[in-house]
Amino acid sequence: MEKLVIVKIGISELLELQNIAKETFMETFALNNSADNMNLYLENNLSLDALSAEINTIDSEFYFALRGKVVLGYMKLNFGSAQVELKDINSIELERIYVLRKYQRSKIGQDILDKAIDIASQKQLEFIWLGVWEENWSAINFYTKNNFHEFDRHLFLLGEDRQTDIMMKKNLRL
Numbered sequence: 001m002e003k004l005v006i007v008k009i010g011i012s013e014l015l016e017l018q019n020i021a022k023e024t025f026m027e028t029f030a031l032n033n034s035a036d037n038m039n040l041y042l043e044n045n046l047s048l049d050a051l052s053a054e055i056n057t058i059d060s061e062f063y064f065a066l067r068g069k070v071v072l073g074y075m076k077l078n079f080g081s082a083q084v085e086l087k088d089i090n091s092i093e094l095e096r097i098y099v100l101r102k103y104q105r106s107k108i109g110q111d112i113l114d115k116a117i118d119i120a121s122q123k124q125l126e127f128i129w130l131g132v133w134e135e136n137w138s139a140i141n142f143y144t145k146n147n148f149h150e151f152d153r154h155l156f157l158l159g160e161d162r163q164t165d166i167m168m169k170k171n172l173r174l
Helices: 011-032 035-045 048-055 108-122 137-145
Strands: 004-009 060-067 070-079 091-099 127-133 149-158 161-171
Touching (some): 048 060, 070 108, 127 149
Antiparallel strands (some): 060 070, 070 091, 127 161
16 A cells, blocks of 8 residues: 655646545535535535635645545645634644545544644644534544644534534644
8 A cells, every 4th residue: 555645735736626625525514414505615615716716825735645646635724814713823724624534534634634733833833723513523523632622613604504613723832
């Protein structure tokens, strides 16, 4: 089996990014949300235009988790003013972290999270934070196991459905 690598991507991987983003989002949330709201979210937030704008944002970075040429998962990091909420220069936002369902429970999500923490540590940032849907218990448990703690909540709009995300952070300086 080939080794897992986590690599920064650019605009040339836009179609692959859209494919993995849509597939993992559907796998994660389709069972608990209406088809209309899922489709509206995919059309508005994971279109080629939307992803192109995100990937071209100076303070945002996307990474693929690859085994050979197969994309198993991805993450999006936001720094400074690209952060959705805090916009704290001493923090990094892990806006998205997804692994294809068939590769979950094989430590790929942990490897991706470790990479995000390494990037934040290299930049000497104070903490890493994220928002996770209050009903996504497996993700909440994963972050709690990794020493993330709830510090607030915010609104997440899935199509026309107003949902609540738990905001969690991990301090990087002890």
